[in-house]
Amino acid sequence: MRILSFTVxxxxxxxxxxxxxxxxxxxxIPLPQRVKIIMTSALDDPRTVxxxxxxxxxxxxxxxxVTVQNIGDELRNLKLIS
Numbered sequence: 557m558r559i560l561s562f563t564v565x566x567x568x569x570x571x572x573x574x575x576x577x578x579x580x581x582x583x584x585i586p587l588p589q590r591v592k593i594i595m596t597s598a599l600d601d602p603r604t605v606x607x608x609x610x611x612x613x614x615x616x617x618x619x620x621x622v623t624v625q626n627i628g629d630e631l632r633n634l635k636l637i638s
Contacts, residue, residue, distance in 0.1 A: 592615045592616075592634045592636060593612065593613070593614040593615050593616070594614065594615065594616040594617070594618060594627075594630050594634075595608055595609070595612060595614040595616070595617045595618070596617075596618045596619070596620055596622050597617070597618075597619060597620065598619065598620045599619070600619040605617050605619075615634055616630045616633065616634065618630060
C-alpha cells in the first residue's frame with residue numbers, strides 16, 4: 557500500500573491532481589487494485605463535502621482534525637486493512 561499526501565493548496569488544484577492520479581492509474585489496473593484517495597479538509601458543510609468528492613473522484617472525505625481512529629475506520633471501509 558502506498559500513501560500519498562498533497563501539500564496545502566487550493567481545493568480546485570488538489571481536485572485536478574487527484575482526478576489525474578485516478579485516471580493515470582486506472583489504465584489496465586483491475587478495480588480492486590486502483591489507487592484509493594482519502595481527502596482531508598477542515599471544511600465540513602455537506603455541500604462542500606459532496607462537491608469535493610464528486611469533483612475529485614476521491615473515495616472518502618475526512619474532516620480535520622483527523623484521528624487515528626478516523627483513518628483506521630476509512631481504511632477498513634475501503635478494504636485496505638482488516
